Amino acid sequence: MNIVVGITGGIAAYKAPEVVRLLRRAGHAVRCAATDHALQFVTRVTLETVSGAPLYNDLFASGGTEHISLREWADIVVVAPATANCIAKLASGIADDALSTLLVATEPHHVLLAPAMNSGMWRHPATERNVAILRSWGVSVVGPESGALACGTDGIGRMADPAAIVSAIDGIGCGVLSSQRWLVTAGPTYEKIDSVRFIGNYSSGKMGFALAEALAEAGADVDLVTGPTSLAIPSLPRIHRVDVESAREMLAAVEAVWGECHGAILSAAVADYRPAEQADHKIKKQGDEGLTLQLVQNPDILATLGRSKREGQTLVGFALETDNEEANATAKLRKKNLDFIVLNSLRDAGAGFGVDTNKVTILGAKGGRWESGLMTKREVAQTIVRVIMKAEV
């Protein structure tokens, strides 16, 4: 790929040459574009040497059209680090120097920002609003991370590691899913026992919400059908959220849109069973007696979609296995007519229900196998979307 690395005036600019070095080592052609303030932190000589190309810094040099020729040359513009100022300017369409003019000339799906700043600047309502606006337009954002900051405090604001930035470049789809509609299910289901009690599970919905975001960032319109969760809707206008409670409600919501979708990723933890009878009043305690609940099977949503899958549709399921994990997941993939199955690990600390991180193995119907390391659920979601988009199933 042809990649422009934009550098703005933050202390993390000293890591930009490493981003450039890793990109070139991975076989990409790189041009650097730096703001005047960035050149207070890292020199022109360093950037030109590591990229092997002249720096773009002067809007009026080379006849003043380099922002257009660079935009046409670049498959992606990565800004690392991206200052609060650069983010604010892009969210407002301000183009008052070489890099900001290039950014405004570039389609949002082709831009990746790696913000780096003091925690207060990152949490400022203006920055939060600006990042949300940029995401809603399709700009991708990697990091920032928490840790020691240059200002001497600990907190969120550190630029993502150069290696994570390079992985994020592979992860963004540059709008390849635009004009596609995808379905995602998330969260648990609640199966009613009586008017105040239910059978549920510990699923938080975080993985499904991250998948919806990753698909929307790749340009797709997403129907996010979610069981009960405290999560706020991702701030992307292309995500349409439908709230449901039980497995049967989830099936109805899913069947209503599946025929129109290019694909579906079903990550919800759907209850296999529900009480055979659901009392419409609170069941009273009966003396010292126990209570026996009769359970009946719920519909299998994944298998239902697998049976009605048409040519060209992609169906992705999740599996949570404790024994013979890959063999059982492969059997499920075949039985339910899936294209991919994502095997969740419960053995690794930091993976599975409730936590912010996950580790998965993705198995494809044609024998493909991909492993994510232990990553944030957002990074795992980007990995899954990348595999689905690029893999020969």
Ligand SMILES: Cc1cc2nc3c(=O)[nH]c(=O)nc-3n(C[C@H](O)[C@H](O)[C@H](O)COP(=O)(O)O)c2cc1C
């Ligand atoms: C020593 C120093 C470190 C700075 N670090 C950051 C930073 O990490 N992130 C940030 O958003 N701004 C940082 N700033 C402020 C920016 O340099 C300032 O907002 C500048 O206008 C950004 O210009 P640019 O976005 O055109 O490069 C820093 C300023 C100084 C003097």
